[in-house]
Amino acid sequence: MARIELRNLAHSYGRNGTYALKPLDLTWEDGGAYALLGPSGCGKTTMLNVISGLLRPSQGQVVIDGRDATGLEPRARNIAQVFQFPVIYDTMTVFDNLAFPLRNRGVAESEVGTRVNEIADMLDLGQDLRRRASGLTADAKQKISLGRGLVRTDVAAVLFDEPLTVINPHMKFLLRRKLKQVHERLGITFIYVTHDQNEALTFADQVVVMHDGSVVQQGSPRDLFERPAHTFVGYFIGSPGMNLLPCRLDGDTALVEGSRIQLAPGVGARAAQRSGPVRLGVRPEFLRLARNGEPSIGAEIAAVEDLGNYSVVTVKLDGHVLRIKVPEGETVEGTTCQVVFPPEHTKIYVDERLVE
Ligand code: ATP
Numbered sequence: 501m502a503r504i505e506l507r508n509l510a511h512s513y514g515r516n517g518t519y520a521l522k523p524l525d526l527t528w529e530d531g532g533a534y535a536l537l538g539p540s541g542c543g544k545t546t547m548l549n550v551i552s553g554l555l556r557p558s559q560g561q562v563v564i565d566g567r568d569a570t571g572l573e574p575r576a577r578n579i580a581q582v583f584q585f586p587v588i589y590d591t592m593t594v595f596d597n598l599a600f601p602l603r604n605r606g607v608a609e610s611e612v613g614t615r616v617n618e619i620a621d622m623l624d625l626g627q628d629l630r631r632r633a634s635g636l637t638a639d640a641k642q643k644i645s646l647g648r649g650l651v652r653t654d655v656a657a658v659l660f661d662e663p664l665t666v667i668n669p670h671m672k673f674l675l676r677r678k679l680k681q682v683h684e685r686l687g688i689t690f691i692y693v694t695h696d697q698n699e700a701l702t703f704a705d706q707v708v709v710m711h712d713g714s715v716v717q718q719g720s721p722r723d724l725f726e727r728p729a730h731t732f733v734g735y736f737i738g739s740p741g742m743n744l745l746p747c748r749l750d751g752d753t754a755l756v757e758g759s760r761i762q763l764a765p766g767v768g769a770r771a772a773q774r775s776g777p778v779r780l781g782v783r784p785e786f787l788r789l790a791r792n793g794e795p796s797i798g799a800e801i802a803a804v805e806d807l808g809n810y811s812v813v814t815v816k817l818d819g820h821v822l823r824i825k826v827p828e829g830e831t832v833e834g835t836t837c838q839v840v841f842p843p844e845h846t847k848i849y850v851d852e853r854l855v856e
Contacts, residue, residue, distance in 0.1 A: 776851025
């Protein structure tokens with residue numbers, strides 16, 4: 501078990517002074533189920549490789565349980581890593597593949613047997629233990645890879661780098677659930693890298709969102725949904741993502757062209773202390789179509805998409821496009837509507853950062 505701290509850490513591969521990881525401080529608490537989420541190229545693999553020791557950072561420290569581990573070889577860190585594609589020995593049996601990391605460290609054969617059986621049970625590989633790995637499907641091979649990452653009892657953390665890429669969609673769902681159960685049972689720190697928000701939000705208790713070499717938010721799935729700290733989190737998470745509109749502020753009122761939208765008390769004063777472009781952000785789930793004359797803003801209806809248990813209504817507000825999620829059963833008719841912006845869910849971003 502371990503607490504992993506990254507202190508003033510950064511990494512550049514040495515091309516034109518660009519940083520794959522910009523200076524950051526980040527703590528992974530002992531026993532946490534984390535997802536590291538972000539689009540391709542944002543620096544996720546670089547961060548994993550720095551933690552596991554495959555890559556030495558150009559700056560800063562990796563501290564594991566209070567000890568500076570920056571210069572330690574991967575083997576000395578007791579961190580297991582599971583890669584995107586299966587890393588197994590085709591000619592060996594499933595049992596021997598799972599046993600390999602233990603035998604490699606001189607674990608007694610009786611203990612090897614117990615542990616391999618335990619992990620094989622958790623991953624439903626028990627019936628395949630005597631088979632050669634070469635005859636197995638890609639799914640089963642990746643399960644063996646997962647098992648090899650989980651089999652040691654002395655690991656501080658297990659890092660998963662997009663481990664379900666090769667798995668078929670139905671199996672993906674089952675394996676993700678399985679990994680969550682295994683995490684609950686083993687209580688080891690898991691860091692699960694993915695670019696898929698569904699994977700991140702269903703697996704993790706804490707999600708670390710990366711964008712362009714920086715961590716833009718660390719929080720629970722609920723935090724990311726209700727209080728995106730950065731506009732990137734707003735539009736990357738959610739389907740559709742957060743509506744973001746350029747605006748000006750007048751006290752606690754946002755002016756989107758000619759429309760006046762009420763904000764939560766104090767937001768205007770806090771925003772005024774910062775500089776940069778100002779945007780209003782509100783999730784499609786929090787906007788409502790007005791009933792009974794409540795305070796609202798007039799908009800034109802551009803499209804209604806029926807998606808089964810909800811509809812997405814696209815409206816135009818002074819030339820800006822907004823999406824609203826409307827629950828099943830609520831009819832949307834005509835060419836215009838009135839939109840309610842609940843002040844507690846109508847956020848202001850200055851220079852892309854949330855005004856708390
Ligand atoms: P993906 O999901 O596509 O793997 P990622 O979020 O894991 O992306 P990284 O692989 O960490 O991102 O890459 C971050 C940046 O560093 C990218 O611009 C990438 O091109 C660059 N990069 C990664 N590995 C190397 C390398 N060995 N040499 C030079 N540049 C690299």
